[in-house]
Amino acid sequence: MTNVVLFSGFGSHGKDVNEDLFDRCPDLDSAAADILGYSIRDRLRADRGAGPLDSPSNQVAAFVVNAMKYHAHREDGLTPDIVMGRDLGEYNALEAAGVLDFGTGLRLVHLRAELVGNADGAMAAVLGLTPEEIRAVLRSAGLHGLVFTSLNTPYQSVLSGRPSDIARAEEILLRAGAYDVRPIAMGKPFHSPLLAAAAEKFRDALRGTTFGRPRIPVIANCTALPYRQEITAEVLARHMREPVRWHESIRWVADRFPQAVYTAVGDQRLLLKMLRQIFAESIGPGPTGATSRSPVRIPSY
Template sequence: MLFAGQGSQHKGMGAEVFARYPGLVAFASDLLGYDLAALCTENPDGLLSRTEYTQPAIFVVNALHGFEHTHREDRRADCYLGHSLGEYNALLAAGVFDFETGLRLVAKRGELMAAASDGGMAAVLGSSEEHVLKVLADHGVDGVDIAGLNTPSQLVIAATPPVLAAALDCLEEAGIRATRLRVSAPFHSRYMEPARVRFAEFLTGFTFAEPATPVVSNVTARPHRAPETARLLAEQLVAPVRWTDCVRSLLDPDDPLEFTEIGGTALTRMVHTITSGG
């Protein structure tokens, strides 16, 4: 089972499940200090696009859809995998922490990431990590981090504003397609180190169980283990999302991969690209 992350939010999200889980929705609203259902279905003042609101909203909606799917299908997945923020839903589904703990973690994570600034990100299409880094090096552009490896031909870069602008200019000159992402900071890069330090301190107040079902870490592309969970969740803020490696770790030539995505369709498209060798 795959869980989508930030970017999957949209006005109206969760409307179909909120009424079936009124207790959890009310609990989440009380914990967060605002009406979560109204935020998701009405998006007042465009708040749903702000990271500190986006992340708790996605976490709750993903969780409810995950509960719904498990109850409807009457079976659990063999493995859980989430993209960035979605990894928290994967850990929740695997019993590493409960709903309240997950929501507290995500609310703090969103707060710290929203406080970060002075940078941006861009999606780079049709080129490998090695080629992109070589082009940047050849043009003398320094300070760009690979923030995500979504497919063999789709990656994400992050940097400060002037460095990102220079990187986009030289990629365009080299004939490489790149598009700025609508984010407020260079997530999953060295520039999130202050947030990582603060989040690591926050995580010391929590205890994490061993996953009842394997959860593949975005940082290592290997299954989570309880002693490492806190460190990996903090590290995730500064490390690239190794989505391609995560998916490849689940592939077996003798057993075709079957999966369900919770929260969108973007991950499904990525998985099809990875499994087809594209």
């Protein structure tokens, strides 16, 4: 049996995190506070009554909480054979595979968040149309400035671009048959060419970072292929400005390991919903059915 661990990205930063998790991982809690200069636990406690965290705090909180959950799973006996993370979760996957340590991952996530913070743009999720159908609609409407930020499932994609173009596309895509177009509140054009300048600055920081050889395969968002040690820095720079090819990444695993078991770490609801849609719509019987050839394991954290 092949154990595949999936890490979520940010956006759901831990309102429902069990505080016992911090007690179980005091070394990570302390290391994060030393690096950041503040306590993630305290930020999440305050957030429960004060609204969402700002984007940089959200991103580092997601990385820290994902890392804690994964370390708790390992203590409980989880042994992954393949890891992959959607969006920011890719950094957790790299830590799990020994490509970078927790401190290095957190510093890179923090820097990445600061660089992205200066970018202008907007994003929207499009449900009910394939990427090919979306491209055709945008081309006909002359909306050439919109690009795919994430290709999540056969019928769920995320677009990014100027706010005015996103607003115009919403009406056009709904008329074309999309059953929902949802603006994404984070307000940054993640994984798009609008972050090209930020990606170049990030590339400079990556040149001074030492990366280990993956102990197990890590499937990269922007290539849907396993990382190689010698191209890690280049792939992480591309990760900032190229779309998340999540659907293709899941297919890469499913085609080679049809009996794989998937464990979701982080936002389990979102990850498992996407996984089930991918299997139902493009791969065949999957985690939703009684005859599933790819069962899903739901950890306690």
